[in-house]
Amino acid sequence: MNKKQLDIKRLINISKSIRLNVLDMVNKGNSSHIASVFSMIEILVILYEYVLKFKPSDPNWNERDRLILSKGHAGAGIYAILAEYHFFDKKMLNSHYQDGSLLSGHVSHIGIPGVEISTGSLGHGLSIGCGMALAAKTNNQSHRVYVILSDGECNEGSVWESIMFANHHGLNNLTVIIDRNKLQSIKNTEDTLKLEPFDKKWKSFGWNVININGHDYQEIFDSLNNKNELNSSPLCIIANTIKGKGVSFMENNILWHYRSPQNKEYDEAKKELLNER
């Protein structure tokens, strides 16, 4: 395993910047799902800072790694990180959720450089990822395909269709990262439709499974740098996260799946994020 020395200070700063941008976008747009975005920020930052191959000047570069955000409701996070890594001007983020904007609440690729796939209806992304990974294999291409799923999304039957497919075809160039924040729209996942024993389910479907703390930069980095190519199975990283991570009153609070921080809540959230170590 590659024991790379991570620049933690820089990673914290990028995460902070993205959370602040997302807070502003969600506040201005009066939009939802801020907590679903905040739970996966560290994952996004490691992906873009250390893992993914990409060229902001050539978003469709053939050798890029493909990243599909299957949990499309966290689109604000993708927009913010793409702006952070210079795919487009950060000013564009101001239009999120506004009349006439291309930056929809659920991630959309049209007119937004760097977005691989539009999603928003859950349970679609992994099938597309499987198709991309299979095509990469038949084309003898070496890029990887990454798909970020929400845990609630795994209620969808189509996800399990694609889990079987990926294993059957030995798609070891495919990595799934599950944002296991344990809360879905109305209740926690286990009270809604039991997922546990979640890792055993994936393992029994033939996947290579790694459980990590989804906010620990080193653990995220190490899991993504797992030499999965030596394995014949696709890789599933179950990233245990905290929904609403970074703002104390949003953390693990179901309210923030839909609620938009306004006025005092916005000010307090901003203060907390700015003071983050």
Place this chain on the structure above:
Amino acid sequence: MRDSFVESLIDIAKKDFNIVLLTADLGFGVFEKFEEKYKDQYFNVGVAEQNMTGVAVGMALEGKKVFTYSIANFPTLRCLEQIRNDACYHNANITIISSGGGFSYGPLGMSHHATEDLSILRSLPNTTITTPCTELDVKMLTKELSKISNVCYLRLDKSYCKETQSNFTFGKAYRFRDGKDFTLAACGGVLEEAILAADLLKKDSINVRVSGFHSIKPLDKKEIFDSSENTGGLITIEENNILGGFGSAVSEVCMIEGKIPRKFQMMGLNDEFSSIVGSQKYLRKHYKLDAASIVKKVKSLLN
């Protein structure tokens, strides 16, 4: 029609290694030859149409020309949202094949009667919707659709019109009979009933035009407007709900362009499910889409 499709696809795949055929576990005794020749271009994805469509989109966005295959409503309605959000919105180069349009699987019952697919798929943006009437249509459409980069639908019928046309132009209706008294416009295999009806009417000195439409999107407006202007009226015939399908498409363009036929009727399923079973022939008769019913309809409209 299914065998003609496979033969044509084998021909195309010979010259193009980007052709990929996905089947959701149907096509026993049909795809073996394709699989044998092009092992790396053929995948049976299992009974999982949603995943099949998503996989097709992923492969298409990586440069493949993907055909998805299943029967009746499975490759269409079962995975409609994957078609809409993933295939159409990303303008993916995929062709959806449903083997068994309309009453093709008549004895199998309502679940296997594809009688709304045309209406529903036609309403999706970035689509080409085709309804081959003859074996030649199937062969030519398989080639044509592999070249069209948006989402295509090829509705294969078990029945087909045995009479064939001397030429094929994509998107153009073919006139199988000429006559001024009325026009019968049909899409898919049910064209054979329209031709039969025209020949019966001729015995009573009623001369009707019969136009076969292998495509409902794009629609050959020229042929429709010509029928409106130069014949006594127009009847559309389809093995599909009359709401939103071929007849609707024809009436829409006539109204919009102000080329109103003197008389107009749509023959198809009258917004109902086909709850009884039987052969395709039997069900056409029961739901009044057979030649005798068409003859009756023309005569009643002429009186």
